[in-house]
Amino acid sequence: MxxxxxxxxxxxxxxxxxxxxxxxxxxxxxxxxxxxxxxxxxxxxxxxxxxxxxxxxxxxxxxxxxxxxxxxxxxxxxxxxxxxxxxxxxxxxxxxxxxxxxHQIDEPGRGFSTRFDGDLDMRMSDAMSLTAKDVLNTYEEARLHKIFGIYGEIKNAKTLAQAVVAQRALTPFSTIEGFKSLLKKFAPRGKEFKYFAQVFQALRIEVNDxxxxxxxxxxxxxxxxxxxxxxxxxxxxxxxxxxxxxxxxxxxxxxxxxxxxxxxxxxxxxxxxxxxxxxxxxxxxxxxxxxxxxxxxxxxx
Ligand SMILES: C[S@@+](CC[C@H](N)C(=O)[O-])C[C@H]1O[C@@H](n2cnc3c(N)ncnc32)[C@H](O)[C@@H]1O
CATH class of the missing domain: 3.40.50.150 (Vaccinia Virus protein VP39)
Known part of the structure; x- marks a missing residue:
């Protein structure tokens, strides 16, 4: 801690x-x-x-x-x-x-923050099994589109969902840095941090239902x-x-x-x-x- x-x-x-x-x-x-x-x-x-x-x-x-x-x-x-x-x-x-x-955001191991590298986890409780990595690697494109758009309120949710599906076919997502390197390509210039935070928020809402x-x-x-x-x-x-x-x-x-x-x-x-x-x-x-x-x-x- x-x-x-x-x-x-x-x-x-x-x-x-x-x-x-x-x-x-x-x-x-x-x-x-x-x-x-x-x-x-x-x-x-x-x-x-x-x-x-x-x-x-x-x-x-x-x-x-x-x-x-x-x-x-x-x-x-x-x-x-x-x-x-x-x-x-x-x-x-x-x-x-x-x-x-x-505290949850500031703990690098929890995977909630875009400031640290680590596992794409984001579970609020150990009793849960679904992680952010599972969402990115297994959800259908349409569902990812909805999650990014509705929970993250990001404008290019459809494009991002397509990119996630294409990228994971080559290498499945596992770390925050790995996911961020994809996000960087879609974030509005000068507003990268806000974009990352919105996408992470969307994943967190989904992971924790x-x-x-x-x-x-x-x-x-x-x-x-x-x-x-x-x-x-x-x-x-x-x-x-x-x-x-x-x-x-x-x-x-x-x-x-x-x-x-x-x-x-x-x-x-x-x-x-x-x-x-x-x-x-x-x-x-x-x-x-x-x-x-x-x-x-x-x-x-
Ligand atoms: C914003 S913090 C609360 C801070 C608290 N009011 C204080 O003054 O320290 C939210 C807390 O609620 C917990 N939490 C969020 N969703 C929950 C849920 N569905 N069931 C139980 N706890 C939950 C989180 O684990 C976190 O510790």
Whole structure:
């Protein structure tokens, strides 16, 4: 492990305010990471309890010494199942700070960063088997096109997908440097770093099945939140934010909000803030990672 700071929590106070913590309530931090948000939640608890989920074993190094805290080494897509294991059926608030931690990016061996050479891995958990290398070496061209275009939002996704398929027929991909030498040919001049980051983001989302896990998790949050319970979700990608926004507005990901016989809206959540909250000017200066963060806060009806 590198000796850098594990992760600086983004919009810490905005998230805590959003949770409107009841000192005796039960809370869930679905993305424990460096524990920045969790440690702040714990300061607000009296008889309450906090469950912190993370699928990455590295996060366990940050577990606080507190009898008010339980670490859950699991994917948040299994939220309900794990809470049930601890005898919890209803909670007062849920926080999720999506994506990867600075620690994960800064660890060369994990394969998330374009700054280091190493294996094209990108798994957030050892329990997963699919790696970025597998995606590049085995996925059909059309699927790669979709992943680069939708998850990476890159403009020449089709050309890149074609090039990946042609290149791997000669030599299968194995290292970050090897893949980057192909990417260099397609990156807009002067914007190489941004292009690499977008392609890597796309692969990371696919490897960790992030969109599906987010959908499954959101659907379970409304089953476990008490009425008036808070849902606080921070995302760093427009696709994720759209999913969260739609879910808060309609209780589903597509289509219109359902209505009852009398035309009243049937939805499980109500937004607490009309628009997504973004980082303050001070935080943007202090922590570059906060620049793309969008925080959405909702209340269970
Ligand atoms: C942005 S970091 C959270 C940082 C944390 N809020 C802090 O203050 O240190 C995201 C963390 O969530 C974890 N994570 C991402 N997706 C997950 C999932 N589906 N299930 C469980 N943990 C997940 C990652 O392993 C990572 O440690």
């Amino acid at each position: 590198t000796d850098q700071v594990y992760h600086i929590p983004v919009m810490l106070h905005e998230c805590i305010d959003g949770l409107a913590i009841n000192p005796n309530g039960i809370y869930v931090d679905l993305t424990f990471g460096g524990g920045g948000h969790s440690k702040e939640i714990l300061k607000h608890l009296d008889k309450g309890h906090l469950y912190g989920f993370d699928q990455d074993a590295d996060a366990e190094a940050n577990i606080p010494q507190s009898d008010k805290f339980t670490f859950v080494a699991a994917n948040f897509r299994d939220l309900k199942r794990y809470l049930r294991l601890y005898g919890v059926t209803q909670v007062d608030g849920i926080l999720a700070d999506l994506g990867i931690s600075s 992030e969109m599906k896990a987010l959908e499954e998790m959101l659907l379970q949050t409304v089953e476990v939140l008490k009425p008036e319970g808070r849902l606080v979700i921070m995302s760093y990608h427009s696709l994720e934010d759209r999913l969260v926004k739609n879910f808060i507005a309609k209780g589903k990901f597509q289509g219109e909000v359902e209505k009852d016989f009398y035309g009243n809206l049937i939805r499980p959540l109500e937004p607490v803030t009309r628009k997504a909250v973004t980082a303050s000017a001070e935080e943007l200066v202090a922590n570059n990672r906060s620049r793309s963060a969008k925080l959405r806060i909702a209340k269970k009806l």
